[in-house]
Amino acid sequence: MIPQKNIRYLDVDGLKEIVSGASEPAFRAKQLYEWIWKKAASSFDEMQNLPLAFREYLKSNFSLNIPSVEKMLESSDGSIKFLLRLHDDHCIESVLMPSKSRVSLCISTQVGCRFACRFCATGSIGYKRDLEFYEIFDQVAILNKESIVRYEKKITNIVFMGMGEPLNNYENLVKAMKMISSPQSLGISTRRMTVSTVGLAEGIRKLANEKTNEHLALSLNTAINSKRTRIMPVNKSNGLNKLKEALKYYYGNKREMITLEYIVFDDFNNTEEDAIALKEFLSGLPAKINIIA
Numbered sequence: 001m002i003p004q005k006n007i008r009y010l011d012v013d014g015l016k017e018i019v020s021g022a023s024e025p026a027f028r029a030k031q032l033y034e035w036i037w038k039k040a041a042s043s044f045d046e047m048q049n050l051p052l053a054f055r056e057y058l059k060s061n062f063s064l065n066i067p068s069v070e071k072m073l074e075s076s077d078g079s080i081k082f083l084l085r086l087h088d089d090h091c092i093e094s095v096l097m098p099s100k101s102r103v104s105l106c107i108s109t110q111v112g113c114r115f116a117c118r119f120c121a122t123g124s125i126g127y128k129r130d131l132e133f134y135e136i137f138d139q140v141a142i143l144n145k146e147s148i149v150r151y152e153k154k155i156t157n158i159v160f161m162g163m164g165e166p167l168n169n170y171e172n173l174v175k176a177m178k179m180i181s182s183p184q185s186l187g188i189s190t191r192r193m194t195v196s197t198v199g200l201a202e203g204i205r206k207l208a209n210e211k212t213n214e215h216l217a218l219s220l221n222t223a224i225n226s227k228r229t230r231i232m233p234v235n236k237s238n239g240l241n242k243l244k245e246a247l248k249y250y251y252g253n254k255r256e257m258i259t260l261e262y263i264v265f266d267d268f269n270n271t272e273e274d275a276i277a278l279k280e281f282l283s284g285l286p287a288k289i290n291i292i293a
């Protein structure tokens, strides 16, 4: 059997070629694009304003590779963790977090992760593969529908803080952010997105040069190099000085206050010495700290 081509790798011109190859009128390309990216159809059968014969043609020649919801786990605080199964049987997690005025969604960018932070369960799985841009998009599309059903509200905020390191899957991350924010797609502005990184200096600099308006969060956890390397091995190659320079460059370009995430580990990073190091790290850096105790 010839493997089906994933239609979601095709841009508008590619869809136009499909439409003309199937002897359909040109306006079908726009309809097809809307079904794929605006209405986030989960099957070709859903595309009801396309003629049946054309839908059958699409089904025989192309795939959509939409993930399925494998499991849901509801917490007492109202958040719901979703386990999504991908077309190749790998699973990823996404979490819906409702509050009075907003619904936030935390999404994954990789299957597993290569950075092995000592405090993170994903780190112990190891790295399996990067998510494609459309698999990052799908988490938003699928859970946006869930959010409307459950809370009668669309997703208001997106946090790239699930499985994987977003800046380690840079091209797919940025392509997904642009697709999710496009008015021809889900239309959720990049202003409502937060990219949370373990601290990849080069990726931070690249993101600083993009025409996107996301927030940036750094998982800092200690401002002492030797301690940080103990809990976050990435610090060996992305030490605090290098990181601070990258963060300053990011702020210089985007004028967007950076968030420093600081998980408190008792008797490890909450001493007077840690406070002094943190104060020093913060000097000259427009950032706010989110302390997670």
Ligand code: SF4
Binding pocket: 113, 114, 115, 116, 117, 120, 121, 122, 123, 124, 162, 163, 164, 165, 198
């Ligand atoms: S980079 Fe993120 S996902 Fe990867 S191990 Fe560290 S905290 Fe976990």
